[in-house]
Amino acid sequence: MKAPALEVARLVAARDLRLAFRKPSQLLQPLMFFMIVATLFPLTLTPEMSRLRDAAPGVLWVGALLSSLLALEFLFRDDAQDGTLEQFALSGQSLTWMLFAKTCVHWLLTGLPLALSAPIAAVGLGVPAGAMWSVVASLALGGFALSLIGAISAGLTLGARRGGVLLSLLTLPLAVPILIYGADATHRAIVGMEIAPPMYLLGAITVLGVTLAPLAAAAAVRIGLE
Amino acid sequence: MLSVAGLHLWRGERHVLRGVSFSAVPGECVLLTGKNGAGKTTLLRAIAGLLDPEEGQVQWRGASARSTRDEFHSELAYLGHEPPLKGDLTGRENLRFSIGIRRAVSAADIDAALTRTGAREFADRAVRTLSAGQRRRVALAGVLLSGALLWLLDEPTTNLDADGQQLVATLIEEQLGRAGIVVAAVHHPLTLAGGKLTQLELGAR
Numbered sequence: 001m002k003a004p005a006l007e008v009a010r011l012v013a014a015r016d017l018r019l020a021f022r023k024p025s026q027l028l029q030p031l032m033f034f035m036i037v038a039t040l041f042p043l044t045l046t047p048e049m050s051r052l053r054d055a056a057p058g059v060l061w062v063g064a065l066l067s068s069l070l071a072l073e074f075l076f077r078d079d080a081q082d083g084t085l086e087q088f089a090l091s092g093q094s095l096t097w098m099l100f101a102k103t104c105v106h107w108l109l110t111g112l113p114l115a116l117s118a119p120i121a122a123v124g125l126g127v128p129a130g131a132m133w134s135v136v137a138s139l140a141l142g143g144f145a146l147s148l149i150g151a152i153s154a155g156l157t158l159g160a161r162r163g164g165v166l167l168s169l170l171t172l173p174l175a176v177p178i179l180i181y182g183a184d185a186t187h188r189a190i191v192g193m194e195i196a197p198p199m200y201l202l203g204a205i206t207v208l209g210v211t212l213a214p215l216a217a218a219a220a221v222r223i224g225l226e
Numbered sequence: 227m228l229s230v231a232g233l234h235l236w237r238g239e240r241h242v243l244r245g246v247s248f249s250a251v252p253g254e255c256v257l258l259t260g261k262n263g264a265g266k267t268t269l270l271r272a273i274a275g276l277l278d279p280e281e282g283q284v285q286w287r288g289a290s291a292r293s294t295r296d297e298f299h300s301e302l303a304y305l306g307h308e309p310p311l312k313g314d315l316t317g318r319e320n321l322r323f324s325i326g327i328r329r330a331v332s333a334a335d336i337d338a339a340l341t342r343t344g345a346r347e348f349a350d351r352a353v354r355t356l357s358a359g360q361r362r363r364v365a366l367a368g369v370l371l372s373g374a375l376l377w378l379l380d381e382p383t384t385n386l387d388a389d390g391q392q393l394v395a396t397l398i399e400e401q402l403g404r405a406g407i408v409v410a411a412v413h414h415p416l417t418l419a420g421g422k423l424t425q426l427e428l429g430a431r
């Protein structure tokens with residue numbers, strides 16, 4: 001009897017979570033990268049809070065984007081190397097659901113911790129305390145969209161020997177809208193404006209990503225496995 | 227039941243499969259032989275649908291395996307060169323997840339399969355601490371648990387001791403006895419007590 005799609009997705013997610021907790025260093029690396037970038041800026045830019053505050057959205061979002069690119073390399077690579085991804089593709093089950101589960105867990109383990117630790121970096125950049133929730137929310141939502149879009153590129157670059165550079169080149173153009181709206185939301189939060197408009201747009205991109213990215217990623221992985 | 231017709235496949239500049247055709251009925255084992263690089267692995271991967279042949283077709287139950295991919299895959303178990311196991315999980319966990327995504331499986335089933343392939347005593351150790359032969363025994367338990375009708379095995383006896391090689395032969399015999407089909411790439415001849423055995427030499431001109 002065939003297992004239902006949601007049960008399959010749950011098993012894949014449970015497996016990835018268990019694996020992540022057995023090998024946490026891989027997950028800490030992108031987070032450390034983000035924290036280092038974001039905390040080095042105040043040291044090098046200027047000690048003046050008002051000018052740092054202007055640079056804060058850019059620093060946080062560029063840091064988050066680069067860190068997410070770093071984390072994307074791990075999304076399918078290990079599973080492709082040890083052959084378990086191949087077994088996913090040959091299980092007769094929906095690869096789309098399995099990859100969606102993998103992508104969600106990936107965000108849960110990289111994107112979400114990054115968003116939650118962003119206030120530490122944001123304080124150093126002069127972001128007012130009242131804007132913190134909006135900063136966390138925009139980074140969490142944008143991070144999910146980045147993971148979803150990145151899953152397509154990660155799938156496509158599976159077969160490439162030096163996938164890292166290619167992965168960045170493929171992901172960056174698609175990630176630019178997320179970067180723009182995300183930084184805009186953060187900027188609005190800092191200056192005390194309504195953040196809803198850019199957040200709606202980020203939400204729309206995420207919804208589009210949830211609907212289409214796993215399908216595209218599954219097709220990409222099947223090509224990448226050849 | 228399984229039929230492969232006129233399969234042509236290029237890997238880069240190399241014409242690896244040059245019109246391979248064969249068919250297998252339930253209870254039949256097809257042994258793929260040939261030198262290194264003759265295309266044994268390529269043929270197995272093409273049958274599984276991991277490689278797209280330039281020409282030719284794989285048919286399963288009279289329909290193209292490509293167009294009925296999910297149904298075909300749910301009846302197929304593929305074991306490649308490297309056992310598809312996660313090094314950081316134990317053998318038992320590996321099976322629970324890899325078989326769990328195919329069908330509902332109980333802890334007792336897993337235990338029975340591990341005992342059958344002699345992998346039970348080291349099933350609770352992280353796979354990365356196991357020897358290559360031990361990993362293969364865990365992976366064979368996975369093939370057994372999959373309940374698949376068609377087994378595609380790539381060098382199933384690699385890294386196994388004499389006992390293990392005999393075990394593979396016995397497992398294949400039992401699979402044939404269940405009206406299953408086995409396609410195996412082998413370097414060393416395999417002797418089976420029962421079942422129909424066909425040999426297909428690749429790369430012969």
